[in-house]
Amino acid sequence: MGRDGYVPLFETKKARGRIPYRIFAVSMFVAICLIWVYRVSHVPIEGENGRWVWFGLFAAELWFGFYWVLTQALRWNRVYRSTFKDRLSQRYENELPGVDIFVCTADPAIEPPMMVINTVLSIMAYNYPQEKLSVYLSDDAGSILTFYALLEASQFAKYWIPYCKKFNVEPRSPAAYFISMSQSHYANQAKDLVDIKKLYEDMKHRIENVAKQGQIPEEVRSKHKGFSQWDSYSSRSDHDSFLQILIDGRDPNATDIDGCALPTLVYLAREKRPQHHHNFKAGAMNALIRVSSKISNGQIILNVDCDMYSNNSRAVRDALCFFMDEEKGHEVAFVQFPQNFDNITVNEVYSSSLRVLSEVEFQGLDGYGGPLYVGTGCFHRRDTLCGRKFTRDSTIEWKRENNTKREESVHELEEKLKSLASCTYEENTQWGKEMGLKYGCPVEDVITGLSIQCRGWKSVYYNPARKAFLGFAPTTLPQTLVQHKRWSEGDFQILLSKFSPALYGHGKISLGLRLGYGCYCLWAPNCLATLYYTIIPSLYLLKGTSLFPQISSPWILPFVYATFAKYTYSLAEFLWSGGTVLGWWNDQRIWLYKRTSSYLFAFIDTILKPLGFSDSAFVITAKVADQDVSQRYKKEMMEFGAFSPMLTIIATISLLNLFCFAGLMKRLLMDEGIMRLNYETMALQMLLCGVLVIINWPLYQGLFLRKDKGKMPSSVTVKSVALAASAYMGIMQPKLVLELLAVFMSILQVGYGIRFVIDREECFSHKVEYEGDTVHASFVVIKADSSWHFSQDGVDLVVKGPHGDQIHDFRDKISEKFEFVARQKGVHRFCFTNKSPYHETIDFDVHVGHYSYQDDHAKDEHFNPLLEQISKLEEALYNIQFEQHWLEAQTEHQAIVNEAMSRRAIHKAIWESAALIGASVLQVYLLHRLFERKLGISRV
Numbered sequence: 001m002g003r004d005g006y007v008p009l010f011e012t013k014k015a016r017g018r019i020p021y022r023i024f025a026v027s028m029f030v031a032i033c034l035i036w037v038y039r040v041s042h043v044p045i046e047g048e049n050g051r052w053v054w055f056g057l058f059a060a061e062l063w064f065g066f067y068w069v070l071t072q073a074l075r076w077n078r079v080y081r082s083t084f085k086d087r088l089s090q091r092y093e094n095e096l097p098g099v100d101i102f103v104c105t106a107d108p109a110i111e112p113p114m115m116v117i118n119t120v121l122s123i124m125a126y127n128y129p130q131e132k133l134s135v136y137l138s139d140d141a142g143s144i145l146t147f148y149a150l151l152e153a154s155q156f157a158k159y160w161i162p163y164c165k166k167f168n169v170e171p172r173s174p175a176a177y178f179i180s181m182s183q184s185h186y187a188n189q190a191k192d193l194v195d196i197k198k199l200y201e202d203m204k205h206r207i208e209n210v211a212k213q214g215q216i217p218e219e220v221r222s223k224h225k226g227f228s229q230w231d232s233y234s235s236r237s238d239h240d241s242f243l244q245i246l247i248d249g250r251d252p253n254a255t256d257i258d259g260c261a262l263p264t265l266v267y268l269a270r271e272k273r274p275q276h277h278h279n280f281k282a283g284a285m286n287a288l289i290r291v292s293s294k295i296s297n298g299q300i301i302l303n304v305d306c307d308m309y310s311n312n313s314r315a316v317r318d319a320l321c322f323f324m325d326e327e328k329g330h331e332v333a334f335v336q337f338p339q340n341f342d343n344i345t346v347n348e349v350y351s352s353s354l355r356v357l358s359e360v361e362f363q364g365l366d367g368y369g370g371p372l373y374v375g376t377g378c379f380h381r382r383d384t385l386c387g388r389k390f391t392r393d394s395t396i397e398w399k400r401e402n403n404t405k406r407e408e409s410v411h412e413l414e415e416k417l418k419s420l421a422s423c424t425y426e427e428n429t430q431w432g433k434e435m436g437l438k439y440g441c442p443v444e445d446v447i448t449g450l451s452i453q454c455r456g457w458k459s460v461y462y463n464p465a466r467k468a469f470l471g472f473a474p475t476t477l478p479q480t481l482v483q484h485k486r487w488s489e490g491d492f493q494i495l496l497s498k499f500s501p502a503l504y505g506h507g508k509i510s511l512g513l514r515l516g517y518g519c520y521c522l523w524a525p526n527c528l529a530t531l532y533y534t535i536i537p538s539l540y541l542l543k544g545t546s547l548f549p550q551i552s553s554p555w556i557l558p559f560v561y562a563t564f565a566k567y568t569y570s571l572a573e574f575l576w577s578g579g580t581v582l583g584w585w586n587d588q589r590i591w592l593y594k595r596t597s598s599y600l601f602a603f604i605d606t607i608l609k610p611l612g613f614s615d616s617a618f619v620i621t622a623k624v625a626d627q628d629v630s631q632r633y634k635k636e637m638m639e640f641g642a643f644s645p646m647l648t649i650i651a652t653i654s655l656l657n658l659f660c661f662a663g664l665m666k667r668l669l670m671d672e673g674i675m676r677l678n679y680e681t682m683a684l685q686m687l688l689c690g691v692l693v694i695i696n697w698p699l700y701q702g703l704f705l706r707k708d709k710g711k712m713p714s715s716v717t718v719k720s721v722a723l724a725a726s727a728y729m730g731i732m733q734p735k736l737v738l739e740l741l742a743v744f745m746s747i748l749q750v751g752y753g754i755r756f757v758i759d760r761e762e763c764f765s766h767k768v769e770y771e772g773d774t775v776h777a778s779f780v781v782i783k784a785d786s787s788w789h790f791s792q793d794g795v796d797l798v799v800k801g802p803h804g805d806q807i808h809d810f811r812d813k814i815s816e817k818f819e820f821v822a823r824q825k826g827v828h829r830f831c832f833t834n835k836s837p838y839h840e841t842i843d844f845d846v847h848v849g850h851y852s853y854q855d856d857h858a859k860d861e862h863f864n865p866l867l868e869q870i871s872k873l874e875e876a877l878y879n880i881q882f883e884q885h886w887l888e889a890q891t892e893h894q895a896i897v898n899e900a901m902s903r904r905a906i907h908k909a910i911w912e913s914a915a916l917i918g919a920s921v922l923q924v925y926l927l928h929r930l931f932e933r934k935l936g937i938s939r940v
């Protein structure tokens with residue numbers, strides 16, 4: 001109990017074990033300093049091997065040390081919050097403020113309307129006076145289907161909300177609830193359960209039917225006037241504002257089946273025009289802030305993404321305990337809940353649970369003034385979100401009467417408010433700058449939160465035992481990497497913006513909080529030190545240049561201690577946050593991949609643009625996965641999926657380490673003397689390289705061993721092998737590279753060609769996915785059926801496009817190698833005709849090269865020059881492959897001819913070696929060229 005008998009509505013406790021943690025942190029810091037001392041005092045003398053590499057390592061270690069210090073801000077001063085909701089009800093049950101909840105959706109294809117309305121229903125059913133709740137759905141796709149689904153939801157809510165209240169249901173998303181009910185069974189609600197489930201299934205059926213048809217049936221359309229708004233619709237990026245108040249909370253007739261009031265429910269698709277930038281989610285939120293201010297004007301605003309349903313119906317009350325606390329409540333601008341996910345597997349293969357972030361780091365930030373605003377699951381005071389500055393008397397009058405009389409009809413109101421959501425409304429206003437969410441940054445939320453804190457406000461992090469929101473985490477590696485690219489790019493932009501926590505934050509927010517922001521804002525630059533550490537020591541391992549202290553030297557101690565202590569602590573932290581050991585191991589892998597790909601791209605992207613903000617795209621994270629993708633996700637198999645330049649980078653680094661490791665093994669096995677020497681001076685380097693190889697195991701599987709659809713795309717395999725080999729070649733003699741390359745090439749060949757016996761006619765189809773793709777094909781007639789007869793007639797091949805149009809016609813050919821650009825996407829047919837009376841064996845190869853990455857999710861416009869180089873490289877490699885394959889087939893063909901002439905043994909051997917030598921010469925030549933090109937690439 002506080003002074004004057006004041007009983008607080010929430011409590012803040014400092015984390016236990018802070019003293020031991022701080023002792024540990026100091027010991028880590030000492031080890032880090034010793035590492036720096038070692039680097040400075042042991043610089044190789046001028047002319048000695050590895051002097052510059054040494055400086056590089058020193059720079060990387062300085063960075064790691066500095067970054068580690070920053071991360072202490074997230075751990076040094078953790079606090080934990082708890083709320084007293086019963087006190088809140090006792091004191092304020094009749095004066096609870098209006099709460100406006102904004103749900104955002106942007107694409108009915110990757111955010112299915114069923115998912116959206118489940119989220120909407122879960123929040124409409126909050127344990128909160130329904131007449132004080134208003135739910136707004138912003139649909140950035142302006143999809144009539146989403147509108148229809150919401151209309152259905154507004155009907156279903158009349159049954160669902162009373163049901164939730166009656167049985168005190170959790171969670172209140174119908175889909176999630178029915179899944180949870182199939183596991184447990186409550187006899188007393190069996191009948192109601194069956195009824196409500198039937199209603200839900202019927203609704204689902206109707207919505208899915210309409211989705212399948214792709215349009216709203218006339219009889220449905222005629223039932224609601226709202227549909228007529230779509231008459232003027234031309235495309236998702238070109239349409240009027242659509243606004244429909246589906247449930248008007250002030251209408252006394254808007255009640256559920258028990259006669260109780262329903263929450264207000266509004267659909268909004270703001271106006272979109274191609275010539276106006278819509279500013280993604282920030283633009284949607286600002287339109288909602290304005291529109292809602294004229295409908296319900298709730299004093300508290302909650303944002304929920306359409307993929308995050310409410311899992312805890314009392315979360316609104318939790319948040320209000322902070323805002324309404326008599327002593328400290330007036331300082332609080334926003335209350336952020338963690339983002340949890342319900343599709344996380346036990347060992348979270350993409351580490352997307354953000355476990356340590358939500359169980360440790362945000363508590364650390366909270367100790368220094370409050371967490372970041374990270375989007376969904378955040379409650380705001382409306383006035384602070386609209387730009388209000390903090391002053392001592394910033395208290396809100398919660399009792400405000402918000403039932404202001406409205407004269408106009410709902411329809412008139414809708415028409416009037418549409419202008420608030422128009423493209424031009426914000427011109428020459430402070431919206432997107434001082435008011436509402438800020439524009440121009442891929443993480444609109446973080447920068448908005450920072451500017452609120454800089455205006456003097458505090459924020460609160462609240463992580464209740466029953467998770468407040470559950471969402472959908474990415475289920476493939478490229479999706480994860482793309483999401484992290486957006487985040488790290490946005491955060492890095494903030495550091496370089498005028499709102500930089502480093503400069504602007506000075507004197508406005510606490511030092512601890514500034515350092516804490518620094519941890520996230522510096523995600524992107526982390527790539528440099530990490531790339532250096534994962535590439536250089538391994539390469540120099542083979543050169544025999546030692547970069548770390550010898551085993552017998554005392555200087556090894558700080559290295560061993562820092563590494564061991566850091567990883568032991570991080571494992572402990574992970575387990576303590578509810579993870580598993582394997583989950584931690586996966587987390588380390590993703591940590592590596594994020595740092596070497598997402599962060600790298602984010603870093604380059606940000607610094608290539610002129611400093612300050614620029615238009616970065618918001619690639620929406622997919623929320624649905626194919627059947628087989630989700631099967632593999634459940635089995636925790638890594639999904640590589642479509643081509644992405646990010647995959648090429650991580651694959652190249654992993655292969656480079658594999659090459660180095662293999663080279664090392666070879667040496668160790670072949671020369672014991674070197675082994676002893678190596679072991680003494682190179683132990684740490686070997687360990688580093690070895691760990692990198694082990695951690696990359698799933699990637700090697702994806703590259704070479706797996707056959708399912710989720711394996712690494714072959715184009716990535718080809719590119720990364722070439723890049724890794726050429727980098728390796730820069731260090732080692734080419735001979736070894738060739739050996740390795742030959743092995744990889746032979747692995748790659750599997751699956752490219754087919755060999756078949758043809759009698760009269762044989763046709764093959766090959767699907768070309770994109771218009772404009774290059775189709776490479778080759779065939780060789782290997783064998784005429786009878787050994788004594790050798791026909792020189794060859795076969796005919798006719799190639800036809802998807803619509804039966806003829807593309808190529810070859811007559812009487814024994815072998816051919818050709819390529820063409822597909823004019824149309826679709827199934828191409830390759831028909832062989834054999835006119836000779838004998839069976840023929842034919843080797844046939846076809847491959848489609850796709851070099852325009854336009855439609856890839858993981859695309860990145862700013863990498864075009866790089867992509868172009870890579871695709872040329874890819875082209876070159878395909879040529880090698882074809883050449884090699886063609887040569888092989890030719891060899892066989894010749895061998896058979898020779899066999900017929902009874903000189904088979906000698907000739908076959910001669911031909912084979914000639915072909916092999918030819919292929920090798922070609923490879924050396926091409927690889928040299930590739931290597932030159934690679935130098936070109938790194939200058940881009």
Ligand SMILES: O=c1ccn([C@@H]2O[C@H](COP(=O)(O)OP(=O)(O)O[C@H]3O[C@H](CO)[C@@H](O)[C@H](O)[C@H]3O)[C@@H](O)[C@H]2O)c(=O)[nH]1
Pocket residue numbers: 104105106107111138140279280281284304305306307339374375376442443444445483486487618619620621622
């Ligand atoms: O033009 C757009 C693009 C996105 N969205 C919505 O924004 C939300 C977040 O998009 P999503 O693709 O799911 O991104 P995530 O990376 O999962 O989102 C995280 O990161 C975002 C900032 O990058 C935050 O806004 C989110 O709250 C946070 O969950 C979704 O509801 C979208 O429908 C829009 O409304 N309009």
Ligand SMILES: [Mn+2]
Pocket residue numbers: 305307471472621
């Ligand atoms: Mn999301």
